[in-house]
Amino acid sequence: MKTDRWAYENLEVYVWEGKQEIADRITRFLAPLGVEVIRAGALEAPPAEPRLKPAIAVISVSVIGNAKFTALDWEAAHGMPVVWVAAPGREGDPGRFPPEYAHILSADFSGADLRGQIGKLLPQLLAASEPETEVADLVAESPAMRQLLEQVDTFADFPSNVMLYGETGAGKERIARLFHERNRSYGKGPFVAVNCGAIPDGLFESQFFGHAKGAFTGAMYAHQGYFEQANGGTLFLDEIGDLPMFQQVKLLRVLEEKAVTRLGSTLPVRLDFRLVAATNKDLREAVGQGRFRADLYFRLSVIELRVPSLEERGPGDKVLLLQSFLRQMMGRAEHDALPPAPDWLRGAVGTAYFNGNVRELRNLAERVGIVLRQCRAWDEGRIRPLFRSLRPGAFEGNERAADWRGDAEERRRIIAALDANGWRRQDTAACLGISRKVLWEKMRKFQIADNEAEPA
Numbered sequence: 001m002k003t004d005r006w007a008y009e010n011l012e013v014y015v016w017e018g019k020q021e022i023a024d025r026i027t028r029f030l031a032p033l034g035v036e037v038i039r040a041g042a043l044e045a046p047p048a049e050p051r052l053k054p055a056i057a058v059i060s061v062s063v064i065g066n067a068k069f070t071a072l073d074w075e076a077a078h079g080m081p082v083v084w085v086a087a088p089g090r091e092g093d094p095g096r097f098p099p100e101y102a103h104i105l106s107a108d109f110s111g112a113d114l115r116g117q118i119g120k121l122l123p124q125l126l127a128a129s130e131p132e133t134e135v136a137d138l139v140a141e142s143p144a145m146r147q148l149l150e151q152v153d154t155f156a157d158f159p160s161n162v163m164l165y166g167e168t169g170a171g172k173e174r175i176a177r178l179f180h181e182r183n184r185s186y187g188k189g190p191f192v193a194v195n196c197g198a199i200p201d202g203l204f205e206s207q208f209f210g211h212a213k214g215a216f217t218g219a220m221y222a223h224q225g226y227f228e229q230a231n232g233g234t235l236f237l238d239e240i241g242d243l244p245m246f247q248q249v250k251l252l253r254v255l256e257e258k259a260v261t262r263l264g265s266t267l268p269v270r271l272d273f274r275l276v277a278a279t280n281k282d283l284r285e286a287v288g289q290g291r292f293r294a295d296l297y298f299r300l301s302v303i304e305l306r307v308p309s310l311e312e313r314g315p316g317d318k319v320l321l322l323q324s325f326l327r328q329m330m331g332r333a334e335h336d337a338l339p340p341a342p343d344w345l346r347g348a349v350g351t352a353y354f355n356g357n358v359r360e361l362r363n364l365a366e367r368v369g370i371v372l373r374q375c376r377a378w379d380e381g382r383i384r385p386l387f388r389s390l391r392p393g394a395f396e397g398n399e400r401a402a403d404w405r406g407d408a409e410e411r412r413r414i415i416a417a418l419d420a421n422g423w424r425r426q427d428t429a430a431c432l433g434i435s436r437k438v439l440w441e442k443m444r445k446f447q448i449a450d451n452e453a454e455p456a
């Protein structure tokens with residue numbers, strides 16, 4: 001269970017306020033608690049990347065302009081609660097602010113006033129930052145997913161680094177969380193997810209290493225980097241293949257030394273966390289082409305697992321996922337009150353091709369959920385058209401779908417040959433007309449477990 005202290009130390013507060021003095025006061029009151037205060041400009045557009053940490057915005061009512069932008073619009077677009085700053089004496093004026101402006105501060109607020117408002121929002125932030133009911137909702141009925149979960153169970157309780165491969169949106173972060181949750185020691189600590197593709201060069205060090213107070217202009221307070229934030233828990237490095245070479249060197253050094261020194265400090269901090277990295281690229285190929293350091297690759301890839309795409313998982317998992325997302329969206333009671341999903345719907349989901357994997361399927365579920373809530377029935381006339389934007393699974397012109405189907409087919413062929421040859425690699429390779437080494441590489445690529453195979 002996360003604590004208020006954890007929440008403050010991991011909180012980002014975006015300040016959109018025209019008056020410098022007010023913005024400075026917010027920083028002065030919050031930064032000593034470990035809060036990262038970010039001075040934001042106009043924030044009308046929702047951020048392109050999802051935020052990695054819980055966040056609150058503090059916004060001056062005057063910069064928004066009540067007429068065109070309501071508090072609800074803002075909160076929905078950004079997914080973070082807002083504390084509004086109003087001119088002194090106006091904050092309690094019910095005629096002026098509709099009820100959704102629930103958290104209003106008078107512009108002459110004290111530190112206690114500000115912390116009081118934020119304190120009211122902490123329980124909601126803490127709840128949101130807990131992993132969703134990951135394990136309970138994890139849909140993994142297909143043989144490919146069951147095999148993956150078995151592998152997670154085998155390795156979860158060890159500290160070894162893990163590398164997850166898989167298409168975008170296949171569920172790599174979800175599996176990383178599972179590794180975290182199933183580890184008896186690190187699972188009790190934080191799970192810190194970082195998208196390595198989204199870190200500007202100039203910010204890598206301060207974001208990963210943190211900085212001491214006064215380390216550079218503007219570093220008014222000490223800041224914990226991702227390594228320290230993940231201490232005692234799991235650090236999930238997504239899109240690791242996008243890490244530029246010079247950042248790779250720095251990451252490797254920290255992993256080797258198991259310590260980090262904040263910028264502007266001389267005191268190393270000992271590190272002890274579980275590292276799970278993920279990529280949708282072929283890292284071995286990147287190593288071969290000199291785009292990824294071999295030493296870092298070997299350090300990260302102690303345990304290598306592949307998260308199957310939805311195509312490989314097959315129609316059964318697609319249907320179950322759709323139902324699970326619908327239950328989440330509509331609420332279990334409302335969903336279960338519906339008659340069972342009709343065959344035409346199962347057929348449509350099962351054969352659709354989801355380019356964006358589980359994430360795209362969830363978007364479809366959201367659209368279906370909206371219709372279901374309106375008509376409370378599986379209305380074919382209204383629901384079937386929602387599938388039009390999706391390509392059928394057998395769509396000829398889609399190369400990626402064809403690749404995936406090709407992989408799944410090859411995997412099936414290899415398993416059949418292994419079965420037919422009693423899992424003896426030499427005989428299987430001969431039967432397939434490939435070398436034993438190539439067979440081994442393919443078994444590794446397709447995550448074919450060879451528990452019963454002869455010793456190598």
Ligand SMILES: Nc1ncnc2c1ncn2[C@@H]1O[C@H](COP(=O)(O)OP(=O)(O)OP(=O)(O)O)[C@@H](O)[C@H]1O
Pocket residue numbers: 137138139140166167168169170171172173174175238280321358359362
């Ligand atoms: N087996 C599953 N059961 C239920 N939900 C899942 C499953 N796998 C993934 N999801 C959901 O699908 C969405 C995408 O998953 P996730 O973020 O883990 O994918 P990813 O492979 O890490 O994506 P990216 O490559 O973009 O980083 C998330 O909302 C996740 O909760």
